[in-house]
Structure formats: C-alpha cells, structure tokens
Amino acid sequence: MDTPSEVAVPRPGGGTLLPRPYRVRRRWDETQDTFTMELEPIGDAVEPGADAFRPGQFNMLYAFGVGEVPISISGDPADAGRLVHTIRAVGPATEALRRAKAGDAVGVRGPFGSWWPVEEAEGRDLVFIAGGIGLPPLRPALYQVLAQRERFGRVALLYGARRPEEMVFVPELRRWRSELHLDVLVTVDRATESWKGDVGFVTQLIRRAPVDGTGALAMICGPELMMRFAAQELTKIGFSDDRIHVSLERNMKCGVGLCGHCQFGPSFVCLDGPVYRFGEVRAALTVEEL
Amino acid sequence: MNGSAIWLGPDAPERVIAHLGGQGFRVVGPRVEDGVLVLEELTAGDSLPTGWHDRAAPGSYRLERREGNGPRARERFGYRVGAQAWKRYLHPPELRLFTAERAAGGGLDLHPEKGPEAPLALIGVRPCDLTAIAVQDRVLMGGRHVDEAYAARRHGAFLVVVECTTPGATCFCASFGSGPGAEGGFDLALTELIDDERHGFVARAGSARGEALLEALGGRPASAPETDGRRRAVDEAAHAMGRRLDVDGARSALAEGAGLPLWNDVAERCLNCANCTLVCPTCFCVTIEDVTDLSGDVAERRRRWDSCFSLDFSYLHGGSVRRSGAARYRQWLTHKLSSWFEQFGEAGCVGCGRCIAWCPVGIDLTQEAAIAIEQRRQADAMPRGRGPAGRGARR
Amino acid sequence: MMRDMTALLRASPVFAGLEEGELAFISGCGWNVHFREGDTIFKFGEPADRFFVLRGGTVGIEIRAPGRPARRLETLGEGEVLGWSWLFPPYTWQFDARALTDVRATAFDGTCLRDKCDADPRLGYELMKRFAGIVTARLQSARMQLLDLYGHPL
Structure with a gap:
C-alpha cells in the first residue's frame, strides 16, 4: 500500500x-x-x-x-x-x-485584491473622485500617476469631505494643488465660517473638472451611494461604464476567498474586487441587501 | 482503476476499519449514539451500526431499528446521511489557526497551528457526500489561495464510499448526478447487496491505495449476478428517487431572481436558525475570532463555522448589508444553486437533502427552487417592467 | 459685443443648441457684470428679475438666521447658472448669493426673457427643460449632502 x-x-x-x-x-x-x-x-x-x-x-x-x-x-x-x-x-x-x-x-x-488600472489611463484624461475616507485608497494611484505625469492627459482630483476638519492629507492636497499639472478641486458638505472653499456634494465638482468625458477614465472611491451617484453623473458627460472604476467594501474575514463573507452576487470582493469596472457591478449595486 | 470488483462479506466495514487503523489512519465512520447518527473516530475492533434505517421528511428525521428477522434487520447501511457531514473532519467546526506572543523588544512571534499527525480515513461516505468533498476541494484548495488547514486534512485522506440502493424521501442527488452511484473520486467503493439469498458488498477500488486494500482484505472476485445486481440496485435507486430539482432552470432563474416574490414568503417561515448551513456538506463559510489570555501577552486566532443566516455575517461599520431574513435566505439559495456555478463551475448543492430534513419548519429547497423557476417564467412572460418581478424591477 | 455674447451663450450648456435667432434674442437681454470679493449679488426676499451665467470666480449660496453666522449651502463657479427664482412666482430670491472671490458674470433680464418665453412656447419649453435639468441636478446633489454619507456610511 x-x-x-x-x-x-x-x-x-x-x-x-x-x-x-x-x-x-x-x-x-x-x-x-x-x-x-x-x-x-x-x-x-x-x-x-x-x-x-x-x-x-x-x-x-x-x-x-x-x-x-x-x-x-x-x-x-x-x-x-x-x-x-x-x-x-x-x-x-x-x-x-x-x-x-x-x-x-x-x-x-x-x-x-484587484487594483486601479493606472496603465489603462495612459494617454487619456483621468479623474479621481474621492469621498470622505475614500481618498486614502486612491492615493497610491495618484502617486503612480504623478511619478510619470507625462504619460497622462489632464488629471483632476475631486475630493468631497463632510466638513473641512474631516479632510485627510491636507498638506499634500495643498502641495498637489500648487503643482499645475494636477487639478485639485475640494468641496465639503457642511462649511464652517472660516471655510473659504467650495460647498456642495462632490459630484458638483464634476462639471468643473477639466476632463473630456469621452475617452477619459475615472477612479471613484467613497461610500457606495456616493460612488453610484458620481458614476451616474460621469455617464451624463460621456464617460462609458467600462472606463469608470469603483472600489467596493464588504465584510471580510480572510481576504483570500475562503471565508465567504464578502460575496457580492457571484463575486468575491476580496478576489475580484475591491476595484471593479462600474459596468460589472452597475446592476448588482441596485439590488437591495445583496 | 481497472481492477475487477471483489465480493466481501457483511463484515467488510469492520475489516476495512481494522486494516486502515493498522496502517496509521485516523479512521472515522458512522455510529448510533443516543438515537442519532454521528460520525466518530473508530479504532480496530469497533463495528458500524447494524439494522438501522432512517426516515427523513421536511422538518423531520428519525433513526429506527428494523423489527423482525428479515434480511434487512442485518443491513449495514440502511440509513443514508445523518446531520453531520464529513466536513466536520476535513473542515472542522472550530480550529485554532495560530498563537501569537509579544516578543522581547516589541516583536511578535506567530506560531501556526500544526496540521494533524495522522491522515484521515472516512468510512461510509455516501456518493452525494463524496461529491460534496470534491466541491469543497475546489473551494478551499482549487483557487488562487489554499486553505492550508483543509488541505492538510484532505491530502492523503482515504475515502471509502458506500453507494445508495434505497433513496430517502429527502434525497435528490440524481438531479445533480452526484449519486446514488459513485464512479470515481474514492479509494474504495462498497455496494451493499442484501436479500434472502445473499448479504455482502461488491467492492471496487478507485485508487492504487484502494487496490492494495482490496488485495489485503482477500475476498473473491464478484460474480456476474453480483456486479449486475450492484448496477441494477443503483439504477433503480436513481429511478425511485421521488424528489427532483431542475438544476439548469434554478440556476438561470436565480441568476435573475433577486426581485422574485418568493423571498418574502420564505422569510415568513424561515427562523434564520442556520441549521441548513451547518448540516450542508458544502457550506464552507467561517468567521474569525481573536482572543488573548488574561495576561494579554498570548493571543490566538480561532476559526469557526459561520452562516450567511447570521446578521453579523454581512456587517459593515454602520450596519449589516443583509438585514432582512428574505435577503439572507436569498443569498443562501442563490449561492447554492446559481452563483456557485459562476464561482466554481458547478453547483454548491449535491442533493443530500439534509437542509430539508433539519429545517425546523420544513422549508424545502427543491420546492423553493421550483417556485423561483415558475415565478421567473411568469415575470418573463409579462411585458417588461410590468410584473412584480420584471427584470427591470429589482428590489 | 453682441457677437461675443452669442458665442458665450453657445458655449454654455444652458443655451447650447438653441437656434441663432433665439440666441441673438437672449443676448439682447444680457449684459456683463463684475462683483468684488464679498459683494452681495442678491438677497433673500428681493425681487428676482434676473439670472447669471458665471464666467469666472466663485459665488456662495447662503442663508442667514438671527444671531447666527451665514450658512453656506453651495458654491457655484465658472460656467454655472446662478438663480432661477426669476422663473417662478413670486419672483423673489429664496437665498442670498455672495461673491467669494472677484466674480465675472453675464446677467440676463429675467422679465424680458419670461415675456419672450410666454410669446414663444417652443423657446419657453426649451429653456424650461434646461433650467429643470439644472434644478434637478442641484436637488439630487443636495439630497446627497443631506444624507451626510461620510459621517454615517451607508
């Protein structure tokens, strides 16, 4: 034997x-x-x-x-x-x-998990849209773009926070803003008296972003409702579903597809996500309690 | 394997147990304890139950002894499956993954849990459960990341299958082709033949290890009536199976089934007790628990079976994604019968019927699947967006 | 001057796609304005007889309550339309608008345009559709703001 x-x-x-x-x-x-x-x-x-x-x-x-x-x-x-x-x-x-x-x-x-398709954005306009704590997961992609800035078209970062004091990476935002090759537009939902900047939901910044929707790429990270709404606003100005990328969040215990917790329809967010093409998840995002 | 079938006497299970035990395997098989069927560790000299049979129906399972002196009173495998599945041994309900200690100088020492010393030998695996093991193999070892704890138990495990010749009322393995016979994936397959003239097992090897075991057990080549009898018994069992599931129909109906009315109806009955997921031989979900000792310097991580029926399962800061019972049942059924195909290329159900028998309120997934198919059909027949479950009208 | 104005209108999403004659008429209702940082552009309760297309700078939409500093609800910038109270009775401003920077804008006489729209329903419908689009977008955005998504993740 x-x-x-x-x-x-x-x-x-x-x-x-x-x-x-x-x-x-x-x-x-x-x-x-x-x-x-x-x-x-x-x-x-x-x-x-x-x-x-x-x-x-x-x-x-x-x-x-x-x-x-x-x-x-x-x-x-x-x-x-x-x-x-x-x-x-x-x-x-x-x-x-x-x-x-x-x-x-x-x-x-x-x-x-999956990643932002930075290479796919080469030669194109690129817009980052961050809401609240959604900016940190986008920052590595921003670093990668800025390190080889000449490979991209116009690049804009639209960032919405709840209140001015709840914004992250403020010194860095200021530095990026002063660098002319990155448009940084920031807005808050609730302004304080001393706030001199924009007020309004982050999607209000989309119309002001100097990017051409057709052919451009978007990377969105923030609360799910914010990403859904932002993606919808982007499609209105010519972005196609497969050039909009979002990062989803679900309960995770293992991170490697073995615990079952992060299932989102047939998808495992830890393996197939967290970054998805909007077109892949558009329908699923409208299913309640999926 | 090409080896021909062997005829073994009615004591074949005990001889297999003794032999594999002697080979250093940790042998596990069915026992009857306190009136229920359990899977327990066995040693040489232990015998499997004799003369028991089971009666299963939605919400009910009874183990009974055969009365009288008929041949069936001596039947070795008159019962089909108990509440416990073999995942109990291959994918244990609770497991320590590692211990961690704070080390001098602010370090962290992590000690992974050692795998089992002895390989498992599982005796009396029904074909549906054999398929379930293959399903879990794909989930836990066949993807990008391997569950090492499962793999450590699974690799080298010796599987002794027992084919089914009498389907139970909750069985529907024939719909999936996961039973009642077994054609591969085992080391040894036994088929019990019992009538007034004969009682014994047609034994077939499915691996070199199985061949070696058969050789060691002796026995004579099975006669043509015996091998024919085996084939006929299995075929008849497949035809006698009253319960069916339209596997393809359920798969496609549920893929677009999020808005079907049945979920709210099931939710009225479902207790969210998680029984179905605990008895299911393919359910693999686990949760993690990190704890420390009282000193706070030694910690360990434990893994426990979890269930998609618990509210915590989908918790994100702020609340759970699947708040309603309807959403949780939908997740379970849709995963089993539809999204599992997209994830792993096959169904997450093998037709063992445990979830039907051990559901305290008798929810029957074959019936719910049929309702889903019918409701999907009705919704598709209605003009787009008009029906309550029109494709455009997701919940 | 008139031709510049028509070109400006054609570039603005509110007026893009209108017929030349219509653009010319609307141009006739408009004039360029400048505001200094801190200037009040209009105030709650005052007659709303105009609207603005912003050409540069930032405007804050604010509301005041006694004893409280002004609360800024929204900011508008280049290319955006400021003011729609001229379209609906009682034709009075519902909020304050203040220049947060120096602002360049084109003002349009709402009364003149309203009369024109009454007389020319096709143009009226076109303009109403465009303003309804703006109002809808702002309403949706305000609803998102109301959800306080970053404070209470959903």
Missing part, C-alpha cells in the same frame, strides 16, 4: 492565512477619528518584495488579540519597505490600531 500521504502536505496554518510581523514606525492623526500608520517589517520575518503592491489593493491588519481588518494601502507603491495605511477608527480592531505607538507590533497579511 502507498503511504497515506500521496501528496505533499502543505505548510499548515501558514501561507496566506498567517500574518507577518511588522512594527509601527510612525503613527499620526489625520482627523479626529482617522489616522495614518507607517509600518516596517520586524527582522527578517518578511521576505523581500512581500510588501510590493498595486494601487487600490488592501492588507489585512492584525491588532494583537483584538481582531483583523481589511485596510487599503495608502502609501506610494514605489516606496518599498514602508507600508502606509490610513485608517478610520470605527470598531475594536481599528480602535486598537489607533492606540498603537511607534515600536508596537502589528500583523500584516496581503496585499490582496
């Missing part, structure tokens, strides 16, 4: 389900409830290149003993060895991550 194990037994419990140890290098508040965290691998536990990611992908971040959450990477894909996430504290795991100090350890699995 053959030995019972005809096939090599894979590394149990390891692989994609085992976090890698990282250390918090820096951590700072962006707003009252949102913070950015820079991570570096501890020792040689992380293979070189394991951090390489595509803009729009996410990691599962493990807060010791508390839980694990899917968080989009918000750093520069060209900046290897420094893993950056911008996180809104909304539950136990994200609260625990917020309390982490420089030097504390966290676990990382990833990167997982």
